[in-house]
Amino acid sequence: MYSIQNIVQRYYKILIYAIFFVLLHRNSEYYRTKTMQNDYFPSEKVSAIRDFIARATHVVILTHMSPDGDAMGSALAMYHYLVESGRTKDKRLTAHVVVPNAFPNFLAWMPGADSVIIYDEQADRADALLAEADLVICTDFNDPKRIGRVGERMMEKTCPKILIDHHLHPVDFADVTLSYPASPSASELVYRLIISLSGESGLSGENGLAVATAIYTGMMTDTGNFSFNSCHPEMYEILADLVRLGVNKDAVYNAVFNAYSADRMRLMGYCLYRKMRIFPEHHAALIYLSRKELYRFRFQSGDAEGIVNLPLQINDVYYSCFMREDKIEPHERERAGKAKSKIKISFRSQGDRPVNIFAAEHFHGGGHANAAGGEFFGTVNEAVQEFLDHYPEYFRQD
Numbered sequence: 163m164y165s166i167q168n169i170v171q172r173y174y175k176i177l178i179y180a181i182f183f184v185l186l187h188r189n190s191e192y193y194r195t196k197t198m199q200n201d202y203f204p205s206e207k208v209s210a211i212r213d214f215i216a217r218a219t220h221v222v223i224l225t226h227m228s229p230d231g232d233a234m235g236s237a238l239a240m241y242h243y244l245v246e247s248g249r250t251k252d253k254r255l256t257a258h259v260v261v262p263n264a265f266p267n268f269l270a271w272m273p274g275a276d277s278v279i280i281y282d283e284q285a286d287r288a289d290a291l292l293a294e295a296d297l298v299i300c301t302d303f304n305d306p307k308r309i310g311r312v313g314e315r316m317m318e319k320t321c322p323k324i325l326i327d328h329h330l331h332p333v334d335f336a337d338v339t340l341s342y343p344a345s346p347s348a349s350e351l352v353y354r355l356i357i358s359l360s361g362e363s364g365l366s367g368e369n370g371l372a373v374a375t376a377i378y379t380g381m382m383t384d385t386g387n388f389s390f391n392s393c394h395p396e397m398y399e400i401l402a403d404l405v406r407l408g409v410n411k412d413a414v415y416n417a418v419f420n421a422y423s424a425d426r427m428r429l430m431g432y433c434l435y436r437k438m439r440i441f442p443e444h445h446a447a448l449i450y451l452s453r454k455e456l457y458r459f460r461f462q463s464g465d466a467e468g469i470v471n472l473p474l475q476i477n478d479v480y481y482s483c484f485m486r487e488d489k490i491e492p493h494e495r496e497r498a499g500k501a502k503s504k505i506k507i508s509f510r511s512q513g514d515r516p517v518n519i520f521a522a523e524h525f526h527g528g529g530h531a532n533a534a535g536g537e538f539f540g541t542v543n544e545a546v547q548e549f550l551d552h553y554p555e556y557f558r559q560d
């Protein structure tokens with residue numbers, strides 16, 4: 163008869179193997195997450211940030227001009243995280259996100275977006291919040307000059323400042339700077355920081371899903387839905403975590419990428435049909451729009467987003483430049499000189515074809531090798547001429 167003793171005797175080897183296998187598997191899982199959690203940032207920086215947050219009662223979170231998905235994602239993730247962790251403490255912690263100017267409509271669905279303060283529209287309120295802030299957290303920009311007047315106000319403050327960013331060459335203005343240009347998004351850095359500060363519990367609780375969704379949105383938008391800067395395997399481990407936490411990735415994709423207005427769609431068609439110039443020898447494309455043309459398509463802030471990427475969908479086009487005429491802001495008057503308009507310029511490229519040097523040397527800009535920006539004070543035609551005069555020096559022919 164098969165008694166339990168008998169079974170154990172017959173199968174004990176298999177049983178031991180099975181237990182061993184389960185333990186080994188669990189351990190490797192354990193070590194995988196542990197490395198990801200603890201090794202990324204220097205521990206002194208993490209504990210300095212932990213202390214700043216522990217002592218703070220009024221936090222202001224700032225992000226860059228013309229906020230994109232990563233700016234909003236990194237700032238809102240920090241916001242929801244702080245509100246949640248503030249709830250569990252004895253003291254009351256308040257947090258506010260302040261952005262220099264309006265964010266595009268396709269990000270308005272983001273949890274917490276309705277409480278974001280737009281400096282251009284509510285300067286007094288933002289100034290008051292900054293005045294009482296005892297901690298400022300900056301995400302997704304590298305220089306206070308990039309955020310206009312709100313940057314000037316911020317620099318007047320003596321309270322601790324934290325910078326979390328992935329742009330090259332950060333200005334040394336914060337008490338703790340987490341600058342990782344190799345990171346595909348600032349939102350990914352915020353994820354890593356939250357894990358370093360609070361472990362998995364930083365993404366749980368009432369606000370957990372809001373934190374995770376904000377981070378996912380930033381990671382998705384700054385990589386073009388994971389089509390560039392997205393070769394780090396660890397990024398997918400983070401994404402897996404976020405999906406496990408309940409992020410509805412398909413809904414986020416739809417909310418962000420299938421949200422054009424009819425005007426925006428027509429503007430895109432106009433750009434491709436009427437305004438795109440191709441320079442086949444250098445594998446380059448240029449699209450440029452005057453303010454009159456933008457007006458014709460009832461241009462809204464954010465409508466230009468992504469137009470620069472379109473020509474890269476053409477076989478053999480590896481460089482793309484998009485220019486559009488814009489107003490000169492009051493704080494830019496001095497730099498503008500006699501010019502009546504400002505041209506905003508974006509560059510994109512693929513592979514080993516940097517565009518940031520061209521942007522820096524001719525358009526007062528810079529950025530990443532494959533994604534850069536700049537500006538030009540003058541007419542669109544003058545900016546186009548500057549491009550035509552110099553692109554062969556910067557764009558490869560092979």
Ligand SMILES: [Mn+2]
Nearest residue numbers: 232302348384
């Ligand atoms: Mn970014």
